Each structure stands twice: as C-alpha cells, then as structure tokens.
Amino acid sequence: MALCTDYLIHERSYQRKRRNPDFVGWMDRVNTESHLAAVGEWMAAVPPCRLLELGCGAGDQSLYLAARGFDCVGVDIAPTAVAWAQEKAASEGLAAKFHVGDVLALPFPDASFDHVLDGSCWHCIIGEDRGRFLAEAARVLRPGGTFTTITMINGCKYAGAMEYDAERRIQWMEGFAVRYWTTEAEVLRDAAAAGLEVARSKIRGVSESYPEEILFIDLIL
Ligand SMILES: C[S@@+](CC[C@H](N)C(=O)[O-])C[C@H]1O[C@@H](n2cnc3c(N)ncnc32)[C@H](O)[C@@H]1O
Secondary structure (H helix, E strand, O other), X not given: OOOOOOOOHHHHHHHHHHHOOOEOOOOEHHHHHHHHHHHXXXXXXXXXXXXXXXXXXXXXXXXXXHOOOOEEEEEEOOHHHHHHHHXXXXXXXXXXXXXXXXXXXXXXOOOOEEEEEEOOOHHHOOOOHHHHHHHHHHHHEEEEEEEXXXXXXXXXXXXXXXXXXXXXXXXXXXXXXXXXXXXXXXXXXXXXXXXXXXXXXXXXXXXXXXXXXXXXXXXXX
C-alpha cells in the first residue's frame, strides 16, 4: 500500500472525542493522568522557560507545564482540539496560548523558543515528513535550546481497531498511514541530520492499559 497521509484525520477523531464524556482530550482521564505523571517526571529536569508543544491536542501537557511556571505555546492541526485547549486555559486561568497550525510549516519565527516538546506528535508523522518535522523543531529553537521527543518505538503492541503493518512499522486508519514506530537508532540518525545532539534518553512504558514502549529523549541544538 502506498504511503498516503492525511494529518487532518485527527480533527475527525477530536470531533468524536469531544462528544464522548469519557474523553478529556486525546485520551480518557485515567490515561491522561498517568501520561502527565510520566511527562511531569521527565520535564522536572527542564527549568521553566518559553516552550512550544508540537501537536498539543486539547492542551493537557501544555496546561500541566503552564501551571508549573512554563510560558507555553501549543500548536495543532486540529481546530476542535485547539478550541478545546483554549477553553481549558480560560477555565483554569492559565496563560498558555494555542494555535491551529501544521508542525511541518510552523507559524513561528526562527529561534523563538527555549524548549520544544513533541506532544506525542512525531509518531503521527510519516515518511519524508519526519525529517521536516525535526528540521522545523530545530528552526524555531534558539541556539543551545532543547527538544524533548516522547515517541512510540519498537513496534506496535496494541493495534486496537487499526491495521498494523509490522514490516514497515506503520498503522493505518481509513486507508491513511497514521502512526510510525521508529527505533532508537533511527532517532539518533534523524537527530544528527537536524543538527541536534543527545542530552539524555530513557525508554519506558506509560500505563498497563497503554502497553507501547515510549522513548523519552532530550536533544540539544
Ligand atoms: C497522539 S495526539 C497527542 C495530543 C496531545 N499532545 C496530548 O498529549 O494529549 C497527537 C497530536 O498531533 C496532532 N498532529 C498530527 N499531525 C499534525 C500536524 N501535521 N501538524 C500539527 N499537529 C498534528 C494531532 O492532531 C494530535 O492532536
């Protein structure tokens, strides 16, 4: 099957999730809370700074970090998710800002952030776009700035209703390639190509109901 992508497929998912009271954003409350605990543990080593979240969705990670002193900006391709994030920021009285935009052509000037956080977005980006994603992250980082990616690796453990191609490590939905499971070796190769060096990394699971292996890695420009 050819690698067709449609990143706006996430908008259709958010429209369904927004109507479902079990969902607080991309995930339900239990999975969101355990994911935020893992993200919070990792981000505790990063001093509060001006931070951009790529693929911020309904804003939970940015809002969690904004409540801990970060000056957060989030960007996501799904308008329903961005509106949801803006509503949460207003109701929680947090100053985080959320924008509709494509991570492959970020609507921000060069060197405008101290830290870029991959909001579990890079594993949604397929094929040659994956290099563009890292190049854009590096472009908006100031020299010496840092980039955290939180990305599924080493193959899908739970495909759910979606078809999984184990040979290409790609998951399909509605005929589109929607997820890519990279490897640590590929991340190191792609980071080097974008001029980023590894600062620290760790592979961990997130929760029993979400069995994927997740690579947390900090890269420095
Ligand atoms: C797995 S979800 C995670 C959302 C959020 N960071 C969270 O933790 O709840 C990945 C997000 O990436 C967004 N996304 C996918 N492709 C994108 C693109 N090309 N540009 C911007 N956002 C994109 C999706 O809309 C989705 O919100």
